Amino acid sequence: MADYDLEALSLGELKKMQKDVAKAIATFEDRQKAEARAKVEAFARDLGYSLPELFGTETKSTRAPAAAKYRHPENPSLTWSGRGRKPQWFVEALAAGKTASDLAIS
Template structure:
């Protein structure tokens, strides 16, 4: 491994090095996980199973999208569930004097 003095590097070089290190660490972790998965799949196959059969399906459970609580007054395709950040059209409607009840989905 090459040795060098990080104290002599510029800020741009340090940030580039930091980015390269983060990528190298991520790639290393991905390789280790892939190796572990391959070994486990081999063991499962020797015993007559697939890894998915032993640990469950590979499909991650997903949550259904939240139901719309508010609808744009002019464009019914634009809706908002009332979660997270308010959309700009909702804020603009409130600023224009509408109330949340006026925009509620019926």
């Protein structure tokens, strides 16, 4: 390992070295994980399996967007599924005396 005289380095050189060390640490962890994964895959392959067969599929399932249940009375492009925070137009319509069923999409 190289022996550095840190006192002799400029601020720019020290900051570059700091950045290089952080990058080396991050890539070291990535290399360790890749090596471990390769070993596990090789072991599973020796037993006649693949990792997805042992641990399930690797694809992440995504939720389909919720269907709109409510529509703005004057601007039909504004909709709300009824999930999450109420949009401002919905709150204002309720404050103006409308009901949720008045804004429901039929």
